[in-house]
Amino acid sequence: MYQIENHRHEGCTCDRCGRSMPVNSYEYQEHLCIDYHAGYESVFGDGNIVEGQFCQHCILACLGEWLRVREVPERAPKGAYQAHQRPPKRGISLLSKYDTDEGVGHTNNDNRTDFD
Incomplete structure (x- = not known):
């Protein structure tokens, strides 16, 4: 039989700079979490798990030169990220x-x- 445990998530810490990102902060809303299994012949090793949590400042510092940042189109309401919130x-x-x-x-x- 399985037992369900409740855990309260307090937020996370950036693995690069150590910035604390509490759940109720804008920093937490903008953080990037990486969590996947590396594939065959990956530079990370076959089948290894790759994980990391990064604040928006570190993402900008490390990847900003290569990221494409666009404004949301006028027809889409701001903050409409779920399919049912977007126009048809x-x-x-x-x-x-x-x-x-x-x-x-x-x-x-x-x-x-x-x-x-």
């Missing part, structure tokens, strides 16, 4: 036959999808 896309949607909200895509009785 025009054209074919893979999930359109499952969407029921008006303005996204809805299925007619003959299983065709209409778009606004």
